[in-house]
Amino acid sequence: MTARRVVLTGLGAVTPLGLSVAETWQGLTEGRCGIARIQAFDPAGLSCQLAGEVGPYKLREVLPRSYRKAVKLMSRDIELAILAADEALRDAGIGTQTTAPDAVTLQPERTAIQLGAGLISCDLVELAPCVAMSVTDGVFDLKKWGRVGMENLTPVWLLKYLPNMLACHVGIIHDIRGPSNSITCGEVSGHLAVVEAADVIARGDADVALAGGCEAKVNPIVMIRQCLLGRATAAANDDPDGACRPFAADATGSVFGEAAALLVLEEASTARQRGATVYAEIAGTGSSTNLNTTYEHLEPDGKGVEIAIEKALSEAGIAPDALDLVIPQGTGIPQDDAAEAGAIARVLGDAVESVPVWPIKGMTSHTGAAAGALDILSAALALRHGLIGPARNCTNKAPGCRLNLRTELQKRYIRYALCCGYTFGGQTAAIVLKNAQGEGA
Amino acid sequence: MSERVVITGMGIVCPIGHDVETMWQNLLAGRSGMGPTTLFDASTFPATFGAEVKNYDVAKVVKHPERHRFANRGSQFVLGAAAEACRQAGIDMETDPPADGIDRRRMGIYLGAGEGSVDNDAFFAAIVGGWDRESNTMDWARWAEVANARMHPYRELEQEPNLPAGHVAILTGARGENRNCLTACAASTQAVGEAAMLVRRGRADVMIAGGAHSMIHPLGVTGFCRLTALSTRNDSPTTASRPFSASRDGFILGEGAAIVILESLASAQRRGVPILAEIVGFGSSNDAFRVTDMHEEARGAVQAIQGALRDAGLQPDQIDYISAHGTSTVENDSVETLAIKRAFGEHAYRVPISSPKSVFGHLIGATGCAELITCVLAIRDGVLPPTMNLHDPDPALDLDYVPNAPRQADVRVVLSESFGFGGQNNVLILRRWESN
Numbered sequence: 001m002t003a004r005r006v007v008l009t010g011l012g013a014v015t016p017l018g019l020s021v022a023e024t025w026q027g028l029t030e031g032r033c034g035i036a037r038i039q040a041f042d043p044a045g046l047s048c049q050l051a052g053e054v055g056p057y058k059l060r061e062v063l064p065r066s067y068r069k070a071v072k073l074m075s076r077d078i079e080l081a082i083l084a085a086d087e088a089l090r091d092a093g094i095g096t097q098t099t100a101p102d103a104v105t106l107q108p109e110r111t112a113i114q115l116g117a118g119l120i121s122c123d124l125v126e127l128a129p130c131v132a133m134s135v136t137d138g139v140f141d142l143k144k145w146g147r148v149g150m151e152n153l154t155p156v157w158l159l160k161y162l163p164n165m166l167a168c169h170v171g172i173i174h175d176i177r178g179p180s181n182s183i184t185c186g187e188v189s190g191h192l193a194v195v196e197a198a199d200v201i202a203r204g205d206a207d208v209a210l211a212g213g214c215e216a217k218v219n220p221i222v223m224i225r226q227c228l229l230g231r232a233t234a235a236a237n238d239d240p241d242g243a244c245r246p247f248a249a250d251a252t253g254s255v256f257g258e259a260a261a262l263l264v265l266e267e268a269s270t271a272r273q274r275g276a277t278v279y280a281e282i283a284g285t286g287s288s289t290n291l292n293t294t295y296e297h298l299e300p301d302g303k304g305v306e307i308a309i310e311k312a313l314s315e316a317g318i319a320p321d322a323l324d325l326v327i328p329q330g331t332g333i334p335q336d337d338a339a340e341a342g343a344i345a346r347v348l349g350d351a352v353e354s355v356p357v358w359p360i361k362g363m364t365s366h367t368g369a370a371a372g373a374l375d376i377l378s379a380a381l382a383l384r385h386g387l388i389g390p391a392r393n394c395t396n397k398a399p400g401c402r403l404n405l406r407t408e409l410q411k412r413y414i415r416y417a418l419c420c421g422y423t424f425g426g427q428t429a430a431i432v433l434k435n436a437q438g439e440g441a
Numbered sequence: 442m443s444e445r446v447v448i449t450g451m452g453i454v455c456p457i458g459h460d461v462e463t464m465w466q467n468l469l470a471g472r473s474g475m476g477p478t479t480l481f482d483a484s485t486f487p488a489t490f491g492a493e494v495k496n497y498d499v500a501k502v503v504k505h506p507e508r509h510r511f512a513n514r515g516s517q518f519v520l521g522a523a524a525e526a527c528r529q530a531g532i533d534m535e536t537d538p539p540a541d542g543i544d545r546r547r548m549g550i551y552l553g554a555g556e557g558s559v560d561n562d563a564f565f566a567a568i569v570g571g572w573d574r575e576s577n578t579m580d581w582a583r584w585a586e587v588a589n590a591r592m593h594p595y596r597e598l599e600q601e602p603n604l605p606a607g608h609v610a611i612l613t614g615a616r617g618e619n620r621n622c623l624t625a626c627a628a629s630t631q632a633v634g635e636a637a638m639l640v641r642r643g644r645a646d647v648m649i650a651g652g653a654h655s656m657i658h659p660l661g662v663t664g665f666c667r668l669t670a671l672s673t674r675n676d677s678p679t680t681a682s683r684p685f686s687a688s689r690d691g692f693i694l695g696e697g698a699a700i701v702i703l704e705s706l707a708s709a710q711r712r713g714v715p716i717l718a719e720i721v722g723f724g725s726s727n728d729a730f731r732v733t734d735m736h737e738e739a740r741g742a743v744q745a746i747q748g749a750l751r752d753a754g755l756q757p758d759q760i761d762y763i764s765a766h767g768t769s770t771v772e773n774d775s776v777e778t779l780a781i782k783r784a785f786g787e788h789a790y791r792v793p794i795s796s797p798k799s800v801f802g803h804l805i806g807a808t809g810c811a812e813l814i815t816c817v818l819a820i821r822d823g824v825l826p827p828t829m830n831l832h833d834p835d836p837a838l839d840l841d842y843v844p845n846a847p848r849q850a851d852v853r854v855v856l857s858e859s860f861g862f863g864g865q866n867n868v869l870i871l872r873r874w875e876s877n
Contacts, residue, residue, distance in 0.1 A: 045585020073732055109744060113727065117623070119556050119601050122660075125579055128572040131565060140565035142659060146485030150663045158664025159732055159862065163556075163602070164624045168863030171729040177741065180727035180865060181631060184556075184602040184623040192620055196635065203642060205725075205748075220581060220588075221564075228594040288546070289610040289619040293508045296598055307546055307616055424598060425607035427619045 006198045007436060008380050009276040010092025010264030012084035012212075015364055015374060016052030016257050020087060024374075025381050028360060029409060031390035033241040035255050035365050040218045048232035050240050051218045052257020052365025054080060062086040064098045067173060073156050074169065076216035076258070077120050080370075081166040082173060084260035085210060089174060092264035093276060094208065096174035104175075105274075112178040112206035113171050114197040115262075116189025116213030117163035118369040121221040127153070166214055178206040184369075186423035187329070188287075189213050190261065191372030195285040195429055197265050207270045212262035212373035226256050229296050229424075231333055244366070245393040246330030246359035247337045247401050254331040257365030261373035263380070279380040283318070283416065283434035286311025289426045296424045298336045302343030304428040305329075309347045309420050312430035318416055321351040323432075325382055325417040327375040328403075330359030331366050338398065340422065345402045356410060357403040358382070362392035372421045376431055379417040383435050386413050446637045447874060448717045449709050450530030450702030451814045452522035452651075456492035456695050457801045460525055464811075465818050467800070469847045471829045473679035474801045475693050480657050481561070488671040490678035491657050492695030492802025494518060504535065508611050511595035513557030516605040518698035518807070519653035523609045526649065530702040531714045534613055542712055547646040549617030551636035553628025554605035554698075555654035555806040558661065563591035605653045605698075617645045623806065625861030626766070628652050629699060630809030634723035634869055636703050646708040653698035654806035665694060670770060682803075683830035684767035684796040685774050685842045692768040695802025699810035701817075716874040718817045721854075722755065724748025728864025735772055735860065739780035745866035746784040746856070753870045755854065758788040760870070762825055762850065764812045764857040765842075767796025768803055773860065778838045780858075793850065795843035799829040809859035813869060816855040820873045825850050 013020065016034025017027030027034060034052045043049035059079050060068060074082075089096055095105040134141050134149035159165060164182040171180060179200050183193040190213025197211030217223065226232040233253030236243035245251040271278055288311070290304030298305065313320060326348075328340055345352045360378055367374060382388050387409065394405040413435070420430040451461050456474025458464030467474075474492040483489050499517040500506040502524050509520060524534065532548075533539035571584025598604070603621045610619060618639055624631050629652025636650035656662070665671045672691035674681035682693045709716055726748060728741035735742070750757060766777055782789045797815050804811050815826050824847050831844035855871045 041579070042581040045582040045589065070732070108729065109726070124568060124584070128568050128579055129577065131568045132572050132574050135569055138569070140569050142482050143485045145659065145663075146483065146487075150486075150667065153663065153667055155667045155669070156733065157667050159668070161664075162623075162625055162862060164861065164863050164865060165732055168727070168732050168865070171727045171864070172731065175729050177727050177729045177744065179725040180624070181622050181635065181725070182624055183620060185606075185619075185621050186601055186603045189603075196620070199638065199642070199644075203638060220584065224585060224588050224592065225594070225597040228589070228592055228597060230594075287549075287618045287620070288616050289550070289607075291610060291614065291616070293611055295604065295607055296594075304616065311546075423603065425601055425603040426610050427603055427606065427621075 004202045005268035006201045006265050006282045007268045007271050008263050008279040009266045009271050010088045011377050012088030012091060012262045013377055014054050014080050014083045015259040016054060017364060019055060019057055028363060028378055029387055029389040031392045033363050035240045035243055038218060041220055046224055047227040047234035049237045050243050050255045053218050054258055057083055073159055075120055075160040077214055078166050078169050080216055080260035081115060081170055081214040084262040085170040088210060088262040088264050098173050108175045108177040110178055110207045111176045112197060112200045112209040113167045113176045113180045114193040114209060114211040115167045116183045116193035116369040117166050118215035120161045120163055121219045122161050124220060185427040186425050187368050188372055188421045188423040188427045188429050189369035191421045191429035191431060192287060194373060194376055194431060195287060198282045198285060201265055201267050207267045209265040210262055211265055213370040214260035215367060215369035216258040217256050217368050218258050223256060232256060242393055244332040244362045246332050246361055247341055247398055247403060247405060248394055249396045249398045251332045251334050254333050255365045257367050259367035259370040259374055261370050261377045263377060278436040280383045280433040281436050284312040284316030284432040287429040290422055290428055298339040298422050300339050302339035305340055305420055305422050306343035306347055308428040308430040312432045316432040320348045322416050323355045323418050324412060324414040325379060325388055326355055326357045327379050327419045328357060328359055329421040330361055332361060341401045341403050352402050353404060355404055356388050357405055358388050358391055375419040379419050379433050383414045383417055383433060387411055444641050444643060445706040446640045446703055446720045447706050447709050448701050448817060449704045449714045450526035451817060452525030452700045453811055453814055454494055454497060454518040454521040455697035455801050455804060455811055456494055459497055459521060461814060468797055468815060468826045471800055471827055475678035475681060481659055483662060486662055487666045487673050489675045492693050493657060494696055503612060509608050511599045512608055513599045514655035515554055515557060515653035516608045519605045520608055520612055522698040522700040523612055523649055526700040526702050527613060532613060539614060543647055545614050545616040547617055548615045549645040549648045550606045550609050550615050550619045551632045551648055551650045552606045552621045553632035553652035553806045554602055554621050555623060556602045557600040558658035560592060560596045561659055566591055609649055613649060615649060624865040625863060626805055627809060627859040627861035627865040627867040628806035630859035630867040630869055631725060633701060633810055633813060634725060634867055637720045637723055640703050640705050646705050648703040649700060650703050651700035651810035652807040654804060655696035656805055657694055657696050680830045682769045682799045684769045684799050684828050685835060685838045686831050687833045687835040689769045689771060689774060691770055693802040695804045697804045697807050697811060699807050699814055701810060718820055719872045719874050721872045722749040722753025722870030724752060724868045726866045730864055732863045735776040739776045739783060741864050741866045742780035742860055743783045745868045749868040749870050757785040760792055760854055760856045761852045762819060762855045763792055763794040764816050765794050765796045766858045766860045767798055774838060778840055789840055793825055793841050793843050795826055795828040797826050813857050816857050816871050820852050820855060823849060823851055
């Protein structure tokens with residue numbers, strides 16, 4: 001039995017750096033920062049008033065006419081996923097019933113969709129008028145809610161907030177009928193969705209998969225949670241550009257944001273036969289768990305991340321010194337960064353001095369369920385262009401951090417790239433990408 | 442690499458029992474888990490009843506309850522289910538390092554667990570505090586003032602759907618693959634299926650797989666009531682879940698957790714643990730039709746059933762029993778019957794089909810794995826669980842739904858179906874353990 005190899009043939013992104021892969025990549029290579037004071041709502045009462053937000057977009061342009069009514073079923077998470085899916089499938093040159101009604105090449109039952117999604121919080125402004133009808137003596141009254149409040153809520157309310165609806169809407173728009181899953185593993189969802197999609201193709205249950213992550217985190221509840229947990233920086237509200245400082249001695253916490261990053265994965269021979277552009281090959285994946293009863297933090301020795309990386313390198317069949325790029329989770333939360341840096345350094349061994357490490361959250365913010373997919377997308381572009389962007393805000397490395405962080409743009413041929421991540425709750429993941437072009441290409 | 446995947450442990454916490462044998466006895470006896478809602482005051486809601494887990498205390502089932510202090514209901518249930526399943530499979534949760542011969546890096550977790558309830562008092566108080574009824578706008582600073590004062594960081598964190606799997610990791614020390622998926626009502630079937638694929642492909646020796654969910658909270662019940670998905674037979678909770686009957690009017694919202702231990706045959710034999718059944722087929726598909734309705738011709742459901750049969754290398758007439766999704770909604774039971782007819786042809790009229798949801802309700806994310814456990818027991822004991830409350834068959838639904846009483850049957854191969862909102866279809870096939 002020959003193993004089925006999996007390659008990346010399409011990319012799509014809407015991020016705080018832009019509404020496309022090109023704008024996002026330009027931002028990343030320029031070291032531009034997409035973090036600013038929150039616009040979606042007045043953040044005055046939050047300890048962290050910053051976020052990475054996606055700019056204004058036109059959803060209608062990517063919806064088939066017959067599906068425009070369905071916008072009433074969509075939360076912002078779903079909208080962002082639809083935007084990125086459209087770009088990724090077009091980029092891959094796969095014609096769908098929506099992108100190319102007269103030249104459909106997508107094979108519905110042989111195409112899978114695996115999306116990482118967040119815990120979608122409801123729109124409080126939508127809910128509030130119904131809640132306000134259900135108050136007695138200034139206090140929420142459940143009996144009134146049952147009698148009158150809930151009756152004023154749209155009947156389809158629940159469907160907007162189910163995490164699997166991202167994949168369902170995208171599947172409907174492009175007629176994707178193969179295996180479909182929604183990975184809900186917090187901030188490592190994007191990584192794990194790509195890991196699973198690669199497995200689905202490798203085991204033969206699909207030839208193509210649309211995979212990645214998406215989360216619209218700039219919701220008051222989602223943001224205040226990160227403030228209450230002390231994960232969001234409370235010390236940088238007047239300095240958005242310098243707010244998120246992965247692995248830096250002067251880091252004070254992370255900044256959270258929203259994005260969608262989707263990738264088209266494809267069985268290698270299928271991609272070759274149709275002459276697709278190949279960004280990179282998925283050479284190895286691994287995942288594990290960190291065991292920490294302080295569930296919001298990585299365990300101090302980063303063991304769960306270390307195991308995931310070891311598994312991914314082992315499956316790729318490479319030694320750590322074959323890596324020419326690592327994109328870590330690198331959140332700007334000092335104790336988590338220290339744990340992750342320790343794990344990476346232990347796996348890399350002597351190579352830790354030379355392998356470039358490129359955290360991107362100083363520019364993109366921490367986009368939760370999208371973050372891992374955005375890292376993989378960035379690594380794929382780095383491989384393709386032979387460029388590693390600047391590690392923004394990483395000038396002053398934390399004591400004990402041995403990672404090779406460079407704050408200038410580097411041009412170099414990348415043989416293999418590693419992306420690793422972890423989340424509150426424990427899940428960890430790592431993915432090794434292999435350059436699909438020859439040396440010097 | 443292709444390993445045979447067997448089940449070596451099972452555990453459940455559900456409305457009709459906090460362990461597998463109690464659940465099974467109650468299911469066969471048709472003792473309903475439904476009753477008036479007690480978790481909150483639902484007296485003015487369209488549906489005032491559900492299937493709650495009662496008198497359950499997680500502190501009695503785990504050794505270190507302080508490690509799970511803020512666990513939501515789903516996490517509490519899954520700890521009980523996982524502990525029971527691990528004990529049966531001989532997985533050591535006590536000693537460090539563990540004495541069960543399982544490499545923790547080769548032991549993983551895959552759950553289809555749902556999100557936890559919002560912290561209701563704080564959540565609603567903040568909205569009330571921030572909403573300006575004159576201008577119909579939210580004063581976010583006032584909202585934040587209440588939220589900052591009343592929201593508890595850990596009760597917020599524990600709402601995340603990946604936390605139940607995190608708790609199971611702490612319970613068991615599992616360091617292998619760890620994932621959670623949330624594909625609505627099909628989640629734990631999908632989790633078990635994907636976990637089985639990880640074992641089959643050699644990515645893990647042991648997977649702790651299943652699901653956990655509780656949506657019996659004000660916003661959860663609100664969501665389903667607005668969709669008119671729930672039965673409103675408030676005067677008769679125990680007869681409300683009546684899958685495939687003419688008078689069915691919706692599902693009954695339940696809660697719980699269910700876990701199976703999946704293991705490679707080689708690992709199970711090496712450890713010498715009893716094998717309960719083998720997982721031989723998994724099929725997964727997406728309707729790609731509408732998020733509000735199932736495909737009228739059951740396109741996705743048929744595709745998932747056929748995918749599972751193909752994966753198992755079985756013909757339709759080799760299936761001895763179908764554990765239906767059977768929710769008791771008008772749409773599901775019709776479309777599911779059509780799917781079975783389309784996928785099984787003439788055999789559809791011969792194969793017995795039943796829905797345990799008629800007794801324990803719809804456990805949402807956890808339901809698929811709970812039903813899978815009943816399939817293992819059906820094989821073990823040679824008895825099919827009944828579809829209760831089926832006294833007025835829908836004339837259009839003319840298959841054998843094992844009405845109202847369990848039935849003796851020699852069952853070798855079983856197919857279990859789960860269909861989720863949005864068009865998520867997942868199907869598993871189990872076979873009696875036979876070494877050749």
